[in-house]
Amino acid sequence: MRFLTPTENRRLNELIGFLGITLALLAALSLLSYSPRDASLNVSAPPPEARPARNWIGPVGAHGADILFQGFGYAAFLFPVGLCLLGLRWFRSQEVPSPVAKAIGFALLLLMLPALLALWHFPEVRGAVPAGGLLGVVVSSGLTGLLNPMGAHLVVMASFLAGLFLTTSFSFIGAHQWLRGPMGALSRLGIFERLRERYQAWREAREQERLRKRLEEIKIAGRPPVPPPRRPPCPESCGRPESRGVSSLVLVRTVRILFFARSCASSRSAVQSQPPHSSAIGHGAARRSVLGVMTRTSSARANPFLTSVTRTCATSPG
Numbered sequence: 001m002r003f004l005t006p007t008e009n010r011r012l013n014e015l016i017g018f019l020g021i022t023l024a025l026l027a028a029l030s031l032l033s034y035s036p037r038d039a040s041l042n043v044s045a046p047p048p049e050a051r052p053a054r055n056w057i058g059p060v061g062a063h064g065a066d067i068l069f070q071g072f073g074y075a076a077f078l079f080p081v082g083l084c085l086l087g088l089r090w091f092r093s094q095e096v097p098s099p100v101a102k103a104i105g106f107a108l109l110l111l112m113l114p115a116l117l118a119l120w121h122f123p124e125v126r127g128a129v130p131a132g133g134l135l136g137v138v139v140s141s142g143l144t145g146l147l148n149p150m151g152a153h154l155v156v157m158a159s160f161l162a163g164l165f166l167t168t169s170f171s172f173i174g175a176h177q178w179l180r181g182p183m184g185a186l187s188r189l190g191i192f193e194r195l196r197e198r199y200q201a202w203r204e205a206r207e208q209e210r211l212r213k214r215l216e217e218i219k220i221a222g223r224p225p226v227p228p229p230r231r232p233p234c235p236e237s238c239g240r241p242e243s244r245g246v247s248s249l250v251l252v253r254t255v256r257i258l259f260f261a262r263s264c265a266s267s268r269s270a271v272q273s274q275p276p277h278s279s280a281i282g283h284g285a286a287r288r289s290v291l292g293v294m295t296r297t298s299s300a301r302a303n304p305f306l307t308s309v310t311r312t313c314a315t316s317p318g
Contacts (some may be wrong), residue, residue: 004099015141017091024084030061031068031076036128040066069125073133075113082106098166107168115139127264135256 006013040063055062068076080151089096110288114136122131130137141154164170173257 004086004089004096004102006093006095013090013093014038017087020083020087020090024087026057027083028077028080030055030057030065031080033057033061034065034069035062036066037064038066042066042070053279054184069129069133071133071135072110073114073117073125073129073131073136074122075110075117075133075136078110101166105163106161107170109167110158111135111139112156112163115143115152115156116160118146119149119156128205146265149198158198160295184273214316 001110006016033054035054038055039059040052043066053059053062057064065076068079072078086096114132116132116136118130118132118136118140120131124130132140140152140156143155146152147155161172162172165172
């Protein structure tokens with residue numbers, strides 16, 4: 001980039017550098033004296049002849065400051081700072097090292113600093129303009145929608161540090177070494193240990209408070225109902241219908257056997273009490289009576305033992 005590199009004419013470089021420093025000073029004064037009540041592109045105010053602008057640079061400064069703040073928020077101060085540093089380079093006829101990297105880094109700073117101010121919810125500029133300007137609101141909203149707040153903060157911080165690394169002589173290793181001195185002094189004073197102890201005490205107090213609230217909720221809501229005791233597992237034979245009805249079936253069959261035996265005994269007694277010439281007839285009637293009782297009282301599935309007892313009673317001689 002040729003415009004960042006001074007020429008071989010030192011007098012021309014001094015003139016350009018002086019003009020750049022003057023322009024940077026005007027921009028800084030206009031930004032410092034910005035008032036949202038001054039007439040600007042989007043602010044309606046009385047005519048200049050009726051009431052002069054509150055800005056130190058007049059209506060021109062009021063309009064310029066309003067445009068910068070509306071677009072970049074507090075990051076608008078990067079313009080006078082960058083212009084002043086570039087003017088000093090030209091004034092001294094010093095070349096800018098890596099002009100392309102410097103330009104990219106400055107663009108990253110202008111893009112990510114407003115987004116960072118918008119994410120951190122800094123107070124508005126004079127209570128009228130967002131801290132990050134229009135650019136910060138747009139970038140932060142887009143990154144938050146794509147990456148959620150945590151991812152947006154990470155991307156913005158990484159991009160801002162990358163821009164700072166490209167623009168200035170900032171170094172991550174140098175920053176780490178510089179921080180080792182204050183951190184070592186704090187460690188020797190025991191500040192970290194005290195902070196750790198306070199953090200542990202805070203966590204314990206928070207846990208106790210949570211348990212206390214939980215206990216109060218249980219007392220208010222009452223204890224949960226006690227679950228009914230579980231029954232012991234049923235044996236394998238409990239689920240079978242045949243095993244549940246075994247005792248009743250045996251009882252019914254025993255009653256039937258007794259009933260048939262009694263019927264057989266009654267039939268024999270009746271046959272024996274009859275005269276000899278009617279014994280055959282009585283014996284046949286008794287046999288038919290036993291068979292009829294067996295037919296009426298037997299179930300669909302006849303018991304083999306019951307059937308044999310009945311046949312013996314029916315076929316036995318008088």
